[in-house]
Amino acid sequence: MEQLPASFFNRSQVDVIAAELLGKQLVTCLNGVITAGIIVETEAYYGAIDKASHAYGGRRTKRTETLYAAGGTAYVYLCYGIHHLFNIVTNQANIPHAVLIRAVEPTQGIEEICRRMNRPKPDYRMTSGPGNSCKALGINRKHNGIDLLTSPEIQICEGLTIDPEGIGTSPRIGVDYAGEDALLPYRFYIKGNRYVSGKVRN
DNA sequence: CGACCGATCGTCT
DNA sequence: GACGATCGGTCGA
Numbered sequence: 001m002e003q004l005p006a007s008f009f010n011r012s013q014v015d016v017i018a019a020e021l022l023g024k025q026l027v028t029c030l031n032g033v034i035t036a037g038i039i040v041e042t043e044a045y046y047g048a049i050d051k052a053s054h055a056y057g058g059r060r061t062k063r064t065e066t067l068y069a070a071g072g073t074a075y076v077y078l079c080y081g082i083h084h085l086f087n088i089v090t091n092q093a094n095i096p097h098a099v100l101i102r103a104v105e106p107t108q109g110i111e112e113i114c115r116r117m118n119r120p121k122p123d124y125r126m127t128s129g130p131g132n133s134c135k136a137l138g139i140n141r142k143h144n145g146i147d148l149l150t151s152p153e154i155q156i157c158e159g160l161t162i163d164p165e166g167i168g169t170s171p172r173i174g175v176d177y178a179g180e181d182a183l184l185p186y187r188f189y190i191k192g193n194r195y196v197s198g199k200v201r202n
Numbered sequence: 203c204g205a206c207c208g209a210t211c212g213t214c215t
Numbered sequence: 216g217a218c219g220a221t222c223g224g225t226c227g228a
Contacts, residue, residue, distance in 0.1 A: 043220070052220070063213060081210035083221050100220060131221050141212090174220050197221095 001025065001157040006149055009071030014090045014097035018044035019167055019188045021088070023160035026104055028137045029153055035112050035137050037104030037127055038159050041189040041196045043172045045087070047096040052178035055096035066145050067096035074154060076134070076144040083131030086139045088148065088156065102130045102173070102187070104137070105195045113137070129197040166191050173198055 004024065011017055019042075027036040045053040047067070054077075055067045066075045067089055075087040075098050087098040104127045106113050113136045117126045127136045134140070139154065148156055169185040176182055189196040 045220080054220085061214070077220090078210095078212060080219055080221050081212070085220060087220090102220090125223095129221065172220070177219085 001027065001155075003149065004156045004158065006070075006072055009088065009090050009148075010092060011071075012091055012095075012097075014046055014099060015044040015186055015188075017090050018042040018099045018186065019169075021099060021101075021156075022167060022188055022190050023162040025107065025157040025159040026086075026101060026133075026137060027108070027155045027157055028139060029155075030138045033109060033112050033138075035106070035109030036157075037106045037108075037133070037137065039101055039103075040105050040193045041101075041103035041187070043100040043102060043188070044186040045098045045100065046186070047091075047098075050178075050184075051181040052172060052175040052184075053096065053098070058096075064096065067098055068094050069145065071097075072147060072149045074139075074143050074146045074148055074151075076139060076141050078141060079131065084134040084140050085130045086134050086137075086143075100130060101133055103128050103189070103193075103195045103197050104133050105193060106136070124194040128195050162190060 021039050021042050024039050047055045048058045054064045070093040071090045073089040075089050079085050087100045089098050091097040127133050168189050168191045170187045172187045
């Protein structure tokens with residue numbers, strides 16, 4: 001499987017990257033077990049100028065430091081004390097853009113994914129939502145800061161080509177605190193895909 | 203269905 | 216000491 005090059009992640013428009021990540025494959029290899037899925041839902045976070053971003057206003061803390069790494073770095077953090085959320089840092093170093101992976105459609109290692117999610121058989125809810133996607137693919141805070149271009153554990157690879165008309169957009173989910181920035185159309189998803197989270201799927 | 207609520211903890215104030 | 220870029224269960228209609 002062919003990995004995406006650094007030039008894909010180093011670009012300056014994170015919303016364009018978020019849309020183009022739809023259809024790509026997110027692959028993990030943990031203890032020799034491969035699990036993978038097609039990315040079907042993403043959100044773009046525009047860094048310093050985006051009130052919904054952890055790096056709004058150039059905010060730099062121990063946690064957000066990862067966002068300032070070069071494009072292609074993994075940013076993983078714990079949300080609500082329970083869920084891990086996986087992001088891909090984009091743009092050049094010191095520009096804290098990131099794409100949140102909100103849902104994937106499983107393609108490899110489905111039995112292992114069922115085991116991790118404690119389900120007897122495959123179910124479209126298994127990998128719907130950012131917390132579930134992380135758990136299903138075995139991603140956790142240990143992966144924060146790793147370079148996706150060279151890591152043996154997590155890779156982003158070529159996948160399906162998605163027709164622009166098959167892509168839906170909407171405001172981002174769960175960012176009401178961001179004022180007017182909560183309205184920006186920075187959520188992207190594959191229209192009609194079963195694994196897309198939330199109500200808006202078409 | 204939709205609305206509500208509890209779980210649970212790292213991070214920042 | 217407060218608060219989430221969430222999830223799954225429960226309750227009522």
